[in-house]
Amino acid sequence: METKVKDIIAKYGVDPAQIIAMLQDLQSAKRYLPEEDLRELAAILGIPLAHIYRIATFFKAFSLEPKGEHIINVCVGTACHVRGASRILDELERQLGVASGGTTSDQKFSLETVNCLGACALGPVVVVDQEYHGDMTPGQVDKLMENYR
Amino acid sequence: MKRIQSASELEAYRQECMASRDPQRTVITICAGTGCQAHGCSNVVAAMQQELDKQGLDQVEVKATGCHGFCERGPLVVIHPQGVFYNKVKVEDVPDIIARTVKEGEVIESLLYALPATKEQISLEKDVPFYKLQERIIFGSNGLIDPTSIDDYLAIGGYQALSKALTGMTTDAVLDEVKISGLRGRGGGGFPTGRKWESTRDVDSGVKYVICNADEGDPGAYMDRSLLEGNPHSVIEGMLLGAYAVGATEGYVYVRHEYPLAVANLTMALEAAREMGFLGQNILGSGFNFDIKISRGGGAFVCGESSALIASIEGQVGEPRAKHIHMAESGLWGKPTVLNNVETWANVPVIIDKGAELFRSIGTEGSPGTKIFSLVGKVNNTGLVEVPMGISLREIIFDIGGGIPGGRSFKAVQTGGPSGGCIPEEHLDLQVDFDELDKVGSMMGSGGMIVMDDRTCMVDVAKYFLNFLKGESCGKCTTCREGILRMYEILDKITRGEGELSDLDMLEKLASVVQEASMCGLGKTAPNPVLSTLRYFRDEYLAHINDKKCPAGVCKDLIHFEIDPDACTGCHKCARVCPVDAAHGKKKEPHEIDQEKCIKCGMCYDACKFDAVKII
Numbered sequence: 038m039e040t041k042v043k044d045i046i047a048k049y050g051v052d053p054a055q056i057i058a059m060l061q062d063l064q065s066a067k068r069y070l071p072e073e074d075l076r077e078l079a080a081i082l083g084i085p086l087a088h089i090y091r092i093a094t095f096f097k098a099f100s101l102e103p104k105g106e107h108i109i110n111v112c113v114g115t116a117c118h119v120r121g122a123s124r125i126l127d128e129l130e131r132q133l134g135v136a137s138g139g140t141t142s143d144q145k146f147s148l149e150t151v152n153c154l155g156a157c158a159l160g161p162v163v164v165v166d167q168e169y170h171g172d173m174t175p176g177q178v179d180k181l182m183e184n185y186r
Numbered sequence: 187m188k189r190i191q192s193a194s195e196l197e198a199y200r201q202e203c204m205a206s207r208d209p210q211r212t213v214i215t216i217c218a219g220t221g222c223q224a225h226g227c228s229n230v231v232a233a234m235q236q237e238l239d240k241q242g243l244d245q246v247e248v249k250a251t252g253c254h255g256f257c258e259r260g261p262l263v264v265i266h267p268q269g270v271f272y273n274k275v276k277v278e279d280v281p282d283i284i285a286r287t288v289k290e291g292e293v294i295e296s297l298l299y300a301l302p303a304t305k306e307q308i309s310l311e312k313d314v315p316f317y318k319l320q321e322r323i324i325f326g327s328n329g330l331i332d333p334t335s336i337d338d339y340l341a342i343g344g345y346q347a348l349s350k351a352l353t354g355m356t357t358d359a360v361l362d363e364v365k366i367s368g369l370r371g372r373g374g375g376g377f378p379t380g381r382k383w384e385s386t387r388d389v390d391s392g393v394k395y396v397i398c399n400a401d402e403g404d405p406g407a408y409m410d411r412s413l414l415e416g417n418p419h420s421v422i423e424g425m426l427l428g429a430y431a432v433g434a435t436e437g438y439v440y441v442r443h444e445y446p447l448a449v450a451n452l453t454m455a456l457e458a459a460r461e462m463g464f465l466g467q468n469i470l471g472s473g474f475n476f477d478i479k480i481s482r483g484g485g486a487f488v489c490g491e492s493s494a495l496i497a498s499i500e501g502q503v504g505e506p507r508a509k510h511i512h513m514a515e516s517g518l519w520g521k522p523t524v525l526n527n528v529e530t531w532a533n534v535p536v537i538i539d540k541g542a543e544l545f546r547s548i549g550t551e552g553s554p555g556t557k558i559f560s561l562v563g564k565v566n567n568t569g570l571v572e573v574p575m576g577i578s579l580r581e582i583i584f585d586i587g588g589g590i591p592g593g594r595s596f597k598a599v600q601t602g603g604p605s606g607g608c609i610p611e612e613h614l615d616l617q618v619d620f621d622e623l624d625k626v627g628s629m630m631g632s633g634g635m636i637v638m639d640d641r642t643c644m645v646d647v648a649k650y651f652l653n654f655l656k657g658e659s660c661g662k663c664t665t666c667r668e669g670i671l672r673m674y675e676i677l678d679k680i681t682r683g684e685g686e687l688s689d690l691d692m693l694e695k696l697a698s699v700v701q702e703a704s705m706c707g708l709g710k711t712a713p714n715p716v717l718s719t720l721r722y723f724r725d726e727y728l729a730h731i732n733d734k735k736c737p738a739g740v741c742k743d744l745i746h747f748e749i750d751p752d753a754c755t756g757c758h759k760c761a762r763v764c765p766v767d768a769a770h771g772k773k774k775e776p777h778e779i780d781q782e783k784c785i786k787c788g789m790c791y792d793a794c795k796f797d798a799v800k801i802i
Binding site: 113114118153157158162176 | 220221223224225257258260402403404405406407408411412443444445481482483484485486487498499500501502503504560562563564568569600603634636638642647650651654660763765785787788789792793
């Protein structure tokens, strides 16, 4: 049962103030914000499409592009940074052949960074599809990726 | 669940909750905060329950609690009533814990925490130095209660402050108590909470709001999340008291979207509080009405700023607005609004319940009470620590934090998040409170405390924060949007070995303009990491500029890896791990690194057991 715009409207009502919550539901259901859904939302709520795009591009929680099958999130919070998170990110970029924020051409992996997961004791941390991998080193990246290839 | 309609009904129900919790009963508490979940505690909880069922020990209770704070040693298991403390517990340890500790009262030595220096084993939680030196008046309940059980909260005296206020105190008396306590905003600003409330109370308006700021965006700080996850009712109770004092009828909790567990536990807590009648109409029969909604953030650091946060709740883009219009008069939807941080709200029930005088007896004259810090980075005991204000940085980092890992030397501690500063060794005896941290060019901020050792490059740290802030600037003010970007570019140039001495003057000039001409706190404080590193670690900048060297061995463009032929045993490990075949050599003969091929990933350095790989 796919979440549709009308289900979201049913949940929140025709209330433009709830637009951020609506977009969050749409994002978590579809992993991105499809243009046709945003147009539909704008029409129902009676607000300009530009306003919705402004919100969708301002907040980091939203993506206008479809994401890969596996989402790799590298924590680049301060604690992870001083423990060498950038080396892990470099190695992931090298192995996947995409820059941070990108998705591989086969749509298999999206590589992202997060500014702190609050799991600083495990730093540097990489989260793949919600699964935490702590105390990462560049040398462990290859082994980690093998589980998903 | 029954609806409680008076203070006496609440007391009667509390007695029931306490009676059903025999203090002599064996209770196994397992930390299930986000940090321990990442360590795999959920499997330990499940295994513990399974093992108890298997052994027919239905009189023993397993409790998955919120964060205990000692994240470094997770998953943590504490066996009450004795308080036996086990760390780094794995699923395979569970049968042993049940058979030996729960059944026989025997302590399993291999699971005890050992002091790093002396290897002395500590069996009770209260004797572990990490906990012993703290004063956990806000955070201590986390390890005792199941955050999803309102009865657990009631059994430890929850909602007692609310009942005391609603049935025996005027709204002014509640406000006065908070004023006398001297509580200052724990989100980092340090503004006196009582004064903030007073301005809102003094405005005549039919509708007023109270808001809890849980948009904890500082990288490296997670105390607000742990409070919301581990003890959501204490925050709800604080908001109830604030709403009563200022005459608000509606509340919002604005939570960061990266905190799903906090949202889940808070949602449950709100439902339970509503069912019991602590939220809604005519609370405890006093005629006071109040309810709370959750608003999830969209992932923007600037939304921690009060006016940006409010814009975001209203469904607008999170841009700050000028502060000449006070929130106290015109905040959310143009109505008088009180906005406090999670930890500030959690302090309120303690003040009302125990009295302002007791609260004032903790901490310093100018900053009463405790503060929760997240002690992270290059420190042995990563975790959350709640300490009285006025404790020294040295005590926090070395006595509680257990010092620097790997016997390396301390270089700096960064406090106050991206708006804060780096404090060098010469100030380690500084007594931490709002005013003292300001004096050395840093700030309290939300309480992140990132420890750095000799392998941390201060120029790189300054660049790191500016990179973070340039992405998080909302773009409304030119000075912040462009100024931070230009400062970042200069720092990037310096770390690439292309810096000039004149860059440092330019950095200082830009810093003062960004500070002066930006509207909100993000821009005003953005240059702090640069200014404080320039002030205390100028020699590192000079090494990058004049010698084209990175003394800490971090900045990739200024370092290369070499193998010391005298130390190399020819074990071939570096060659095996090298992803680009740059490290090579014959077995049992000294190896070499091909500088043309090397991508400076450092894997050979990590892998070498003989310290033969050198960063030059």
